[in-house]
Amino acid sequence: MLPDEIIAQLISEYQCRDQQIHNLAALYSSHLPSPPCLDVYGLTATGKSSILASFFQLSSISHTIINVRECITARHLLERIVAASVDALEEFHDEKLDRRSYARTENLSALCVHLGNLLEGRGKFVLVLDAVDKLREGGGTLIAALARLGETVPNLSLILSTTLPLTPSTLHSSSISFLHFPSYTRSQLLAILGANPPKIFLTPPSLETFPDYTPDLAAEDDAWLWNRFLTTVYDSLSKHTGRDLISFRSCAMKLWRPFVEPVVSGQFGTRDFSRLMVNRRHLFQLEDSVLDRILDPNTASTSSQTATSTASGLPEPATPSKQRQAKMTVHDLPYYTTHLLIAAYLASYNPSRTDVTYFMKHTDKRKNKRRAPSAASFSMSSKRTGSKVRKISRHLLTPSPFPLDRLFAIFRALLVDSVPQVADLYTQIATLTSMRLLVRAGGAGSNDALEMGGKWRVNFGWEYARALGRSVNLEVGEYLVGGVD
Amino acid sequence: MEHQRCYIYELPKTEERSPKRQRTNRYNAQAQLPERLQTYRELWAQQEERIQEQDTLEKADSAVQGKIVNFISASSSMPDERKSVIPTGLIVAGPSIASHGPFFERLGRSIKEDAGSAYVVLTSGECPNLKTLLKNLIKKATSRVDDDDEDDLDRPATSSKHGPKLLNYDLGHIQEWNKRNRVSSIVVALQDSEAFDAGLLVDMIDLFHSWLDRLPFVLLFGIATSAESFEDRLSGNSLRYLEGEKFDVTQSDDIIEKLFSATVASTHVRLRIGPNISRRMLDRQKDHVQNTQDFCDGLKYAYMSHFYASYPSLFLKEDIAFKDLSPDAFEAVRNLPSFRQWVEKKLEQGQAQEVRSLLNSNEYMFEQVMLHIKSSQQALSTLSHAAQVLSNTREALQMSPKVRLSSIWTRAASGELSNSPLLRETMLCIKKIPSDKLVLLLAAMQQLEGDYFSMDISLLQKEIDKLLQTNDTNAPLRTQHDVRNDNLRTTVVAQKVLLSKHKAALSEQDKAYSDLVGRFYDKLEAYFDSAFIDPRTLFLSEVLVYDLKSPHTEVFQPKPRFAIERALASPHDYLGCDCCTGVDGNEAALSATQPATAIVYQMYLESGTLINVSDLWSAFNAIAGDGDEENESKTMAIFQRALAELKYLGLVKPSRKKTDHITKIMWKGL
Ligand SMILES: Nc1ncnc2c1ncn2[C@@H]1O[C@H](COP(=O)(O)OP(=O)(O)OP(=O)(O)O)[C@@H](O)[C@H]1O
Numbered sequence A: 001m002l003p004d005e006i007i008a009q010l011i012s013e014y015q016c017r018d019q020q021i022h023n024l025a026a027l028y029s030s031h032l033p034s035p036p037c038l039d040v041y042g043l044t045a046t047g048k049s050s051i052l053a054s055f056f057q058l059s060s061i062s063h064t065i066i067n068v069r070e071c072i073t074a075r076h077l078l079e080r081i082v083a084a085s086v087d088a089l090e091e092f093h094d095e096k097l098d099r100r101s102y103a104r105t106e107n108l109s110a111l112c113v114h115l116g117n118l119l120e121g122r123g124k125f126v127l128v129l130d131a132v133d134k135l136r137e138g139g140g141t142l143i144a145a146l147a148r149l150g151e152t153v154p155n156l157s158l159i160l161s162t163t164l165p166l167t168p169s170t171l172h173s174s175s176i177s178f179l180h181f182p183s184y185t186r187s188q189l190l191a192i193l194g195a196n197p198p199k200i201f202l203t204p205p206s207l208e209t210f211p212d213y214t215p216d217l218a219a220e221d222d223a224w225l226w227n228r229f230l231t232t233v234y235d236s237l238s239k240h241t242g243r244d245l246i247s248f249r250s251c252a253m254k255l256w257r258p259f260v261e262p263v264v265s266g267q268f269g270t271r272d273f274s275r276l277m278v279n280r281r282h283l284f285q286l287e288d289s290v291l292d293r294i295l296d297p298n299t300a301s302t303s304s305q306t307a308t309s310t311a312s313g314l315p316e317p318a319t320p321s322k323q324r325q326a327k328m329t330v331h332d333l334p335y336y337t338t339h340l341l342i343a344a345y346l347a348s349y350n351p352s353r354t355d356v357t358y359f360m361k362h363t364d365k366r367k368n369k370r371r372a373p374s375a376a377s378f379s380m381s382s383k384r385t386g387s388k389v390r391k392i393s394r395h396l397l398t399p400s401p402f403p404l405d406r407l408f409a410i411f412r413a414l415l416v417d418s419v420p421q422v423a424d425l426y427t428q429i430a431t432l433t434s435m436r437l438l439v440r441a442g443g444a445g446s447n448d449a450l451e452m453g454g455k456w457r458v459n460f461g462w463e464y465a466r467a468l469g470r471s472v473n474l475e476v477g478e479y480l481v482g483g484v485d
Numbered sequence B: 001m002e003h004q005r006c007y008i009y010e011l012p013k014t015e016e017r018s019p020k021r022q023r024t025n026r027y028n029a030q031a032q033l034p035e036r037l038q039t040y041r042e043l044w045a046q047q048e049e050r051i052q053e054q055d056t057l058e059k060a061d062s063a064v065q066g067k068i069v070n071f072i073s074a075s076s077s078m079p080d081e082r083k084s085v086i087p088t089g090l091i092v093a094g095p096s097i098a099s100h101g102p103f104f105e106r107l108g109r110s111i112k113e114d115a116g117s118a119y120v121v122l123t124s125g126e127c128p129n130l131k132t133l134l135k136n137l138i139k140k141a142t143s144r145v146d147d148d149d150e151d152d153l154d155r156p157a158t159s160s161k162h163g164p165k166l167l168n169y170d171l172g173h174i175q176e177w178n179k180r181n182r183v184s185s186i187v188v189a190l191q192d193s194e195a196f197d198a199g200l201l202v203d204m205i206d207l208f209h210s211w212l213d214r215l216p217f218v219l220l221f222g223i224a225t226s227a228e229s230f231e232d233r234l235s236g237n238s239l240r241y242l243e244g245e246k247f248d249v250t251q252s253d254d255i256i257e258k259l260f261s262a263t264v265a266s267t268h269v270r271l272r273i274g275p276n277i278s279r280r281m282l283d284r285q286k287d288h289v290q291n292t293q294d295f296c297d298g299l300k301y302a303y304m305s306h307f308y309a310s311y312p313s314l315f316l317k318e319d320i321a322f323k324d325l326s327p328d329a330f331e332a333v334r335n336l337p338s339f340r341q342w343v344e345k346k347l348e349q350g351q352a353q354e355v356r357s358l359l360n361s362n363e364y365m366f367e368q369v370m371l372h373i374k375s376s377q378q379a380l381s382t383l384s385h386a387a388q389v390l391s392n393t394r395e396a397l398q399m400s401p402k403v404r405l406s407s408i409w410t411r412a413a414s415g416e417l418s419n420s421p422l423l424r425e426t427m428l429c430i431k432k433i434p435s436d437k438l439v440l441l442l443a444a445m446q447q448l449e450g451d452y453f454s455m456d457i458s459l460l461q462k463e464i465d466k467l468l469q470t471n472d473t474n475a476p477l478r479t480q481h482d483v484r485n486d487n488l489r490t491t492v493v494a495q496k497v498l499l500s501k502h503k504a505a506l507s508e509q510d511k512a513y514s515d516l517v518g519r520f521y522d523k524l525e526a527y528f529d530s531a532f533i534d535p536r537t538l539f540l541s542e543v544l545v546y547d548l549k550s551p552h553t554e555v556f557q558p559k560p561r562f563a564i565e566r567a568l569a570s571p572h573d574y575l576g577c578d579c580c581t582g583v584d585g586n587e588a589a590l591s592a593t594q595p596a597t598a599i600v601y602q603m604y605l606e607s608g609t610l611i612n613v614s615d616l617w618s619a620f621n622a623i624a625g626d627g628d629e630e631n632e633s634k635t636m637a638i639f640q641r642a643l644a645e646l647k648y649l650g651l652v653k654p655s656r657k658k659t660d661h662i663t664k665i666m667w668k669g670l
C-alpha cells in the first residue's frame, strides 16, 4: 500500500490522530532511515497500541509487536523478543531460518548477539515493545539497555510505548525520539464516540405498522439522539469521573439502554430529547454507571430498587453506597464463628484498657453498655487541653492488632453461656483467616501461625460487623468505645 | 534411620499380661472382633451407599452446577467479535470451606462433560505468585509433565535442537495445546479466592485479559463471604475486565438435613445413632463448623465405636446362627440394662418360668433376641417414620416456627415427643383445619403411607371430595373447633358487659366435615401415641442404638488447651499419685512433689502481665528448695528448665518493657 493510502485509511479509522499518524508514516517508511529508538507515550486509551498495530500491519515493513504486559519476567521478555523476531523474519522473507542457534536467550548480551545475527544482511526491522513500562520486573536498567539496542544492532529500530515519557535519567542517554499521543479533549471524545452510534431499536419496528420508518431514517435518529446523549453523559458524569475514552465509552454504553427505554416502549418519540432527559434524569444522578462491577447492577438490583422505591413511596435516588450498605448481606456463619468475628472487631477497635469497663461481668448488665461519651465530657477535655480537638470516629480508623487471647476473652464475655475450650475454636480462627476476615498483623514470624504472641487484625468494616451482630441479636455498637452514630 | 520422616513406635509384645489386666480378663472384650468388623463393614457400606446413591451432595448442588455450566457454554458460544471482557462466575459457596474442594471437583466433572471446556482448579496454597500460578495452570490444563521448577532447567535440555522454546510459565503453551484440542473455553476456577493475594488476582486478570483474543478464558471465583466484599478487593481496572453472574450454592445446613434424613431418620437403617450423639453432631454443625463431610465422618466413627466396643452388637449381623455365637455373647446380653428392665417387667407380670429359661437357656435366649431385634427395629423405624410424618404435617400446615426434621427426630428418639407442646400444638392445628388445607395435608401424607404408616388416606380423600362437591359456596368447609365458627355475643346484664361465645349453628356440610376431621384426628393421634415411644425402654436398645458420648467428643471435639492447662494447674488429675494430692487434703496447695513446671505455672497464674523472674525464683525456691545453700544450684537448674518449658509452650515471652521480667501471654480458661 502506498504511504498516502495508509495515512488516509488510518485517519478515517482513528479520528483526531492525524498528526501522530503523519509522524509515524514519515518516520517509518520502507526506504528512508528510521530512528533507532522512539518512545511513543500518552495516557491510557489514547490509541497508542491500536494505531501502532494498524499502522505496521498496513505498511510493508518487517516488524514484530510484543505486548510486554504478557511477559512475566525479564527473561520471558527477552525470549519472546527473539522468538517473535524469528517468526516475523521467517514470514516476511518467506524462508526457513536455523532456529537452533536461537534456543536460549538468558540475558541482554545474548539478546544483542541473537538480534545481531538475525538481522545481519537484512533490511530494516521494527521491534515494537508495547507498554514497556508495565514490565513486572527488571526495573529501569533493562529499559535503558533495551533503548540502546538500536545502537548495537544497526538495522533495528525500536519503538517503546509508555504511559509517561521516558526520562533521560532512566534511559541514561538523551538520544531518543519521542512521539506524544495527547489525551483527547471533550470535543475529540465526543467526535470519536459519536462516529458509530448504537441502535435505539434492537429489533427494528415492523415495516407494516411503520412503513415510512426506513433503516436510513433510523440510523439518522440513532446518530442524533446518541450525540446529544453523549454530551449529557460527558458533562454530568464522565467529566468528573473518568475522562479517558474507555471509561467514557463504558459509562455511555451502560446508560444507553435504560436511557432509550421509554423511546423503545413508545412513550416518547425519537426526537423528544428534552422530555426524555427529564424522564430519565435519575440515570445521571446515580453513580452506578461509572462504577465498575462484575455483576450487572441492572439485572441484580432492579428488583430490589423498585421494591424499596415503592415501599418508601418516593423514588428518591439512593446513592449506591447507601444501597450497598442495605444490601450488605452477611452469610450465615455458625453461631460461635459469628461471635468470634464480633469479638475480633471489638478487639481491633476498642483500646484494651477499656475492656474492663465493657466486658467485666457486672451484676447490673446495663452498666457494661456505655454509650458514647456525652457532649459534656468532650467539652471538658477540650477545655483542659485548651485547643479544640477534632476526633475521628473510631470505626473509620484502621483496625489495630490484638493478641489472640484478648479475642477469646472478649468472645467469652459476649456469650452468656460458657463455651468449652474445644479445638473447634482454633479451627474457626484458621478458617476465618483463610477467608481473609481475620488477618495476621505484620511483624516477625507473622507467617507462622504457631508463633507465640502473634497479633491479628480484622479485615472488615463496621457495616459488616453490625450486620453480624444483628444476625445473633447483639448490638455491636453498644460495646464499641465512643459509640457509632 | 535418618532418611525416614516419621517412625511407628510399636510396643514390645510381652507374653504375659500385666497383673492388673489379668484380674479382669475373664470376659474378653475382643471376642469375635473380626465378625463384628465384618458386620460393621456391611452396615456402613449400606449407609455409604445411601449417602452416595441418594447422591445427596450432588443432587443438592446439581441445580447450581447446571446454571454454571449453562453460563459457561453461553459465554463460550458468544459471537467471536473480540470479547472485551472475561466471563466471570462468582460462586458464593458459603463459609464451609472444607466442602469447597469437593464442590469444585464435582463442578469440574460436569463442566468437562457438558460444556466441552477445559477446567482447571487453582487453590491459594499452590499459587504464591504469578509465575507459580501460571506454571500450575499450564501443567494442569495441558497435563504436561514437568519435572523441575528450577529456573535454569525451565525447559528440557534437548531444546537446543529445536530452537526457541516457551518458558514454562508462558501461556503460549496453552495456546499451542488449544490449537490441537480446540476447546470451547478454558475455565479457570480459583477455589478459595479470598485467600489469594489481591495483587496477584489483579495481575492474573490483567494477563488473562490481554490473552483473551487468543485464549477463551472463563473465570470462576469460589467465594466464602459475599460477592460484594470480593468485588471490593479488586481494583477498578480489573473489575472492568470482568463481567458475569453470581451463583449461590446450596448451604450446607440444608445438605446436612438431607443427609440426616437419609442416614439416621430413615426407616431402613439397622443401626442408629442416639439422640445425644445426634444432638451433639447437629449442634457442632450449627455452632462451629459447617461441613458435610464432618457429619459423615462422625456417623462413621459412631458405627465403628459401636461394633468395636460392644460385644452384643454382633447380633446385628444378618442371619446370624446360634452356632456362631459363644456363650459369652448371651452373658453380655444378660448384663444389658434393657434386659434387666425387660426381665423385671416380666417378673411383675408373673412370668417367672420364662425368665428362668431366659437366664438358663442360651437357645431360648437366642430366639428371643432374634425376635426382639426385629420388633425393636420395627418400633424404631415407626418412630422415625412418625417423625417424618410430623415434620411433613407441620410443613403442609405451614406452621411456624419451622422445626427441622433433624430436631424433631432427635426429640422423638429421646422420648420427649409424646405429649410435648410441639406435638400438641400440631394436633390442635389439625383439629381446626379448614377443608382446603386438609386436602393439601392429605396429599402430603399419602406419599408417606406405607408399612410404617397406614391410615387409609385415600378413603378420607374420597370422602372429602364428596363433601366438597356438595359444597356450593366458595369458602372452605370448617370444623366446629374453628374460631371463625364462634360468635361473640355481648349482653348487658346488671350493667356488666358479658362476653359469651356461642357456637354458630353449623351447616349440615360443616357437621359432616367436623365429623370427618374428628375421625382423622383420632386416628392420627393414636398413630403418634403408638409411634413416639421412648426407645430406651426397648429391649436391646443398646444394640440397636449407639448413644455413647465418650469417645465421640474426645475424637471430634478435643480440648488441647484445656488439657495442657489442667495438666499444669492440677497435675494430680493426670498423675494420680499419692504424693501430689496436696497438703492436708487441700488439692490446690502447691507442694514440692509436683513437677517443677506445674509449680511455676501455678505461680504464673497468680501473677499479673509482667512477671519478675527473680521474685518467681524466690517463690519457687521456697517451695521446691530444701533450704540448703548447696542444693540451690540444682533447684535453680530445675527452675530454669521449668521456665524454658513454659516458654516452649508459648505461655511466656521475654519482655522488652522491663529488665528481668517476662510477659504473660496466655490466660487460663480461654
Ligand atoms: N482516535 C480513536 N478513534 C477510534 N478509536 C480509538 C481512538 N483512540 C483510541 N481508540 C480506541 O480506544 C481503545 C484503547 O486504545 P489503545 O489500547 O490503543 O490505547 P493505549 O494508548 O494503548 O492505552 P494503554 O496505554 O492503556 O495501553 C481501543 O479500543 C481503540 O480502538
Ligand SMILES: [Mg+2]
Pocket: A048, A049, A050, A130, A131
Ligand atoms: Mg496499549
